[in-house]
Amino acid sequence: MSDQIKDLNPAKECRAMGKSIKRREDARFVQGRGTYVDDIELPKMLHMAIVHSPYAHALIKGIDTAEALKVPGVKAIITAKDLAGFNLDWIPTLAGDKQMVLATDRVMYQYQEVAAVFAETRAQAVDAAQLVEVDYEPLEVVADPFKAREDKVILRTDREKKTNHIFNWNVGDREATDKALAEAEVRVKQKAYYPRVHASPLEPCAIVADMNTATGRLTLYLTSQAPHAHRTVVSLVTGIPESNIRIVSPDIGGGFGNKVPVYPGYVCAAAGTIVLGVPVKWVATRTESMTTDSFARDFHMEAEIGATKEGKVTALKVTTVADHGAFDAAADPSKYPAGLFSICTGSYDFPTAFTEVDAYYTNKTPGGVAYRCSFRVTEASYMIERAMDTAARELNMDPAEFRFKNFIQKEQFPYNSPLGWTYDSGDYETTFKVALEKVGYEELRKEQAEKRAKGEIMGIGISTFTEIVGAGPSKDFDILGIKMFDGAEIRIHPTGSVIVRAGTKSQGQGHETTWAQIVAEELGLDVDKILVEEGDTDTAPYGLGTYASRSTPTAGGALALGARRIREKAKRIAAHLLEVSADDIEWEDYKFQIKGVPSKSVTTQDCAFAAYTNPAPGDEPGLETTYYYDPPNLTFPHGAYICVVDIDKSTGEVKVRRFVAIDDCGTIINPMIVEGQVHGGLAEGFAMAFMQEIVYDEEGNHLNTNYTDYLIPTAYEVPKFETGNTVTPSPHHPIGAKGVGESPTVGSPAAYVNAVIDALSPYGVSEIDMPISREKVFSKLRAAGVEAF
Amino acid sequence: MFPASFDFYRAHSAEEAVSLLGEHGADSRILAGGQSLIPAMRYRLAQPTVLVDINQMQAANYITEENGELRIGATVRDSDLEFSDLIRTNYQLMSDVSDVVADPIVRFRGTLIGSLCHNDPSGDWPAAMLAARAKMIIQNKDGKRVVNADEFIVDSFTTAVEEGEMAVETIWPTPSKNTGASYQKIERKVGDYATAAAAVQLELNEDGTVKEAGIGITAVSYVALRVAEGEALLRGQKVTRNLIKAVAAEASKMADPIADGRGSAEYKKEVVGVLVAKGIMQSLERLGRKVEA
Structure with a gap:
């Protein structure tokens, strides 16, 4: 057993861990005081509506926006041609493929995004979207993977390889397995289809994109499970320096993996604010959520x-x-x-x-x-x-x-x-x-x-x-090359209260409570005095976000080890306050005490005050750290x-x-x-x-x-x-x-x-x-x- | 989605409503509970240019029983029926249905008359109306007329209510003490339309033979259907297992469902017969009787 585990002695009364503390975020949710993307209203903000394809596979012979542009309040309508000017007609996918943002010369699935309408109100945008005329020439549809496998109709004409086969991935010993099966006394086959399903978060995907043309800063309020990863992707795709992009993932009404990808609606809204110079809001309808979300x-x-x-x-x-x-x-x-x-x-x-x-x-x-x-x-x-x-x-x-x-x-x-x-x-x-x-x-x-x-x-x-x-461990796990560690920042204020930030992003998981419990346990602090903040890339440490049950294994580790690092410094302060050498200090019962002398002790809170008012000689003032944890x-x-x-x-x-x-x-x-x-x-x-x-x-x-x-x-x-x-x-x-x-x-x-x-x-x-x-x-x-x- | 734009009027009496409907013609619609109309408008499947809101029409909010009849006004909600002691005690079929229409939230807004006028081919109330031999009173600028269930239900989403008219009251005969009833519905989840459903009401003679039978089935054709052949088989007979099978077969024979996410046509056709059978058996049970050997 490692030293890390010895720290958590299950036999002793814990301060914060293992307790059913009520979720601290719930008060604002049950009182309707949360802030979701759709709650964000900015001056001069336009609303976006998307035109979708009724066909699953068709050529686009023409798009006529004349009637739609006549609708009162409509400011602009964009198609793939407009996006091509910014090199945004296609974007990379997380799987190393690329996908259309708006349909180029063809649509590849029903409800694919074809055009985006920007108007002063949401109703005007929806009215106008219905008036965009698209001339389609239907093509043969392949809706079944077993039919696709025959390669009679090649769907991705943009790819060099003329096949519908994307990849074969295999692992294990094929020959040995076949041999063992052939020799087995009993062989049993079982087929199972795991149906296509939808994660169906109650809150659909949404964005408010705000390009400040004076400062050149692009702020995206986004339903994002991985705000930092999205910032990096946006920078790579648009060429805007990462320092000029801020992604804010506010309260999120459920993610379930659905809010990991970058969707065409996000890109259109971002393109809209860049071109029009005013904020743009898009909130997917339920139908859009069901049909175009991954x-x-x-x-x-x-x-x-x-x-x-x-x-x-x-x-x-x-x-x-x-x-x-x-x-x-x-x-x-x-x-x-x-x-x-x-x-x-x-x-x-x-x-x-x-x-x-x-x-x-x-x-x-x-x-x-x-x-x-x-x-x-x-x-x-x-x-x-x-x-x-x-x-x-x-x-x-x-x-x-x-x-x-x-x-x-x-x-x-x-x-x-x-x-x-x-x-x-x-x-x-x-x-x-x-x-x-x-x-x-x-x-x-x-x-x-x-x-x-x-x-x-x-x-x-x-x-x-x-x-x-x-x-996951960086030796094996990355997304677009970015290793899948996660980060946590802990800052202890002079009076002993704390702000904790992490690269993860709760969508209902309860991080505002559990992250505070981890830090409270490690440092002997009150959970109620620990504020947890996630989702703003300007302030949170870099991390890959929340999905795949990774938050506690990654950011949870960063929080615990970050807190322990702070405890090391606090120990030096404690030694300074108790006028002994750090070697004579032990962490016992959530306090620093002179070894074997419980009456001579100081708390982390005492050390925090001293860190700002009476630092240990030779130590930096302050009591904070940022820890990036790469799980083994x-x-x-x-x-x-x-x-x-x-x-x-x-x-x-x-x-x-x-x-x-x-x-x-x-x-x-x-x-x-x-x-x-x-x-x-x-x-x-x-x-x-x-x-x-x-x-x-x-x-x-x-x-x-x-x-x-x-x-x-x-x-x-x-x-x-x-x-x-x-x-x-x-x-x-x-x-x-x-x-x-x-x-x-x-x-x-x-x-x-x-x-x-x-x-x-x-x-x-x-x-x-x-x-x-x-x-x-x-x-x-x-x-x-x-x-x- | 957002509805297309429309004008909104509030009517305080049936006369006022009928006058507004007359003035604005085919593009005007009455807004009662709005539980079907508003979703249809949001998807722009319905685009009325005028809505006549009757929710403030206090005089239309009544449930009264007199002279062997139950009279229900146009703003009575499904939940009013669900929580009415009178309905629970004396109107078994209506009570059963009011427990399973859509979901509790919808029932707090949706109205009985609104649902009948909407006449969705998968609606619960039209089948019950057929089985219970209920009637509708329809008002226009010239006065009122009474229409039987069989004539009221015309086609999918179409009833005997014409342009410029409003259904103002529905009348349900008070069942005798020897009447048992049951509504059998299968649905994929609460709030979904029925996959198939059957409304059964049986009145027995003292000797246990059937005096009168009412059977309505829904979600298995372009409108709710009355299983008249099955009713005829039951009339005057003791209810045996073989007779139930024969009645169920009549229901399945009449059914002409479409395949959709709720099931294949074959399944719905077969299962609606099972539901009729279960309805008959439960009606008997509720009268303290069993299926005869």
């Missing part, structure tokens, strides 16, 4: 497990066809075009494994964001947990027993996976046992047997997942989820009776916030399992563009959750924390789906894809000859 998932997967007759796994192979849409705008670290999908061996000790992903262009909205997910971990976890259940069924083994047989054992950590990761820590058996006990697994299986005898339908689904989060490894949170469902034979309705979720995210900073995160993610997992899928028809028409047709669960639909934790601290993280925001979204879909399949297995059902509608269940029951009434 999608998530859309992975067609197939797994094959090899095992012995006794139920010991011997090999895993997972192959995937990924639909990336019209441009490769997936948001992944540069070296990982399929993200961290190679976590697909999960919690199980596979001696050998191989996985590959082939990605294709289609006439659909671009994307591939990590929706509440650390880069394709959600897909990977779903695949392995589904396949493990299928293998257990094939082996005629209880799925719980099968998992126990194959877990990576506690003693094996740090564990080197066959696909190249070094799992930092875990205790899968313990967590799973806690979950099984809480749910009453044995009794449930008995009840199920009794119900089955009566023709009633009940199922139990398990998911014992492992995540990989906290990107990723963290590997895990969990055990168990879902119990009852199915109504007549309509196919699935009722989730119980859902037990035991998470292990290492050290817990604030149990209430962890519980809240878990509830939120389980609800989103439920939504994906039972309700959500972005649907396109063959012509590339997007069929669910609003919340009537794309379903967001409410309190009525979401089941009751029973949550709990085990704690296996990360051995390398300064406070042992691993990150939790995404575990429930990653882990829960498989539990829901496995429960339904378990319920239907007596009727010969072994496959059902998300979202599990009543119709899918109804049809399977009718096909099996089960009478409705």
